[in-house]
Amino acid sequence: MSRIGKSPIKVPSGVNISIDGNKVTVNGPKGSLELVLSPFVKVSQNEDQLVVERNSEDAEAQAKHGLMRTLIANMIHGVSEGFTRELEVNGVGFRVSLAGTDLKMNLGYSHEVVYKLPEGITAEVKQNNIKIGGISKQKVGQVASEIRALKKPEPYKGKGIKYVEERILRKSGKSGKEAG
Numbered sequence: 465m466s467r468i469g470k471s472p473i474k475v476p477s478g479v480n481i482s483i484d485g486n487k488v489t490v491n492g493p494k495g496s497l498e499l500v501l502s503p504f505v506k507v508s509q510n511e512d513q514l515v516v517e518r519n520s521e522d523a524e525a526q527a528k529h530g531l532m533r534t535l536i537a538n539m540i541h542g543v544s545e546g547f548t549r550e551l552e553v554n555g556v557g558f559r560v561s562l563a564g565t566d567l568k569m570n571l572g573y574s575h576e577v578v579y580k581l582p583e584g585i586t587a588e589v590k591q592n593n594i595k596i597g598g599i600s601k602q603k604v605g606q607v608a609s610e611i612r613a614l615k616k617p618e619p620y621k622g623k624g625i626k627y628v629e630e631r632i633l634r635k636s637g638k639s640g641k642e643a644g
Contacts, residue, residue, distance in 0.1 A: 467530075468530035468533055468534060469516055469518070469529035469530040469532075469533045471533070472510075472513040472514065472515050473513065473514040473515075473516070473533065473536060473537045473540060474512060474513060475509075475512045475513065475514060475540060476540070476544050477512075478492060478493055478544065479491070479492040479540055479543060479544050480492075481509060481514065481540075483507050483508075483509060486500060486501040486503065487499070487500055487501065488501060488507055488536060488539075490536075490539045490540055490543050491543065492540070492542075492543025492544045492599075493543070493544065494542070494543050494544065494545075494546050494599050495542075495543055495584070495599045496543065497539045497542060497543060497599060497600060499532075499535055499536065499539060501532055502528040502531075502532055503519075504518055504519055504520065504522075504524060504525035504528045504529070505517065505518050505519065505525070505528055505529055505532045506518075506519060507532075507536065514536060514540075516529065516532055516533040516536065517529075538601045541601075542598075542599040542600055542601060543599055546597055546598065546599055547597065547598060547599070547600070547601045547604045547605075548595055548596065548597045548604065549595075549596045549597075549604050549605060549607075549608040549627070550593060550594070550595050550596075550627065550628040550629075551593070551594040551595075551596070551608060551611055551612060551625055551626065551627060551628065552592060552593055552594075552625070552626055552627070552628050553569070553571075553592040553593070553594065553624075553625050554592070554617070554622055554623055554624065554625075554626065555571070555572060555615075555621075555623035555624065556623075557570060557572065558570060558571055558572060558592065558615075558623070559592070560589050560592060560594055561589060562587055562588070562589045565580060565581045566578050566579065566580055566581070567579040567581065567587060567589070567594065567611070569614065569615075571614060571615040571624075571625075572615070572623070577614055577615075579610070579611055579614065581607065582603065582607065584598050584599065584600065584603060585597070585598045585603055585604065585607050586598060593628070594611065594625075596608050596611070608627070611625060612625045612626065612627065617630075617632045619632060619633060619634055619635045620634070620635055620637050622634065
């Protein structure tokens, strides 16, 4: 039995959940999210808890059990509190600014890089830190990953865009003249 799948999901106050066949809709103070369930699992609601159960014991049902429970828990967390991801821009002359729903970045290229934020995603810029926020964990992670891919951090001086918690392994470079 999946350890993650068998634990119930606590539903905070202010969050409404509707289960319609194989579709779960979660409404909260920050917005609304939907999920189409796998046919291998079913969801039941008991007062302020959700329980995800699987229909059979085959391998695919076991694999989907914990996944569906985690996706529903992430939806509940997203509509009640939201998700954020922070990025840091390092480098001489590297700058970031927010213009409406566009991130304008100078990343050492001959041109300015403009990234359009998708619907439902917000961004805050403080100096060279970018804070991505939204109700969908998948969307927030995807946008942060796409922004990081615009200029990945390099191992010699650490220039580029990295996650705040990321640690860049540094290389020493050339060590001068060879003896001999």
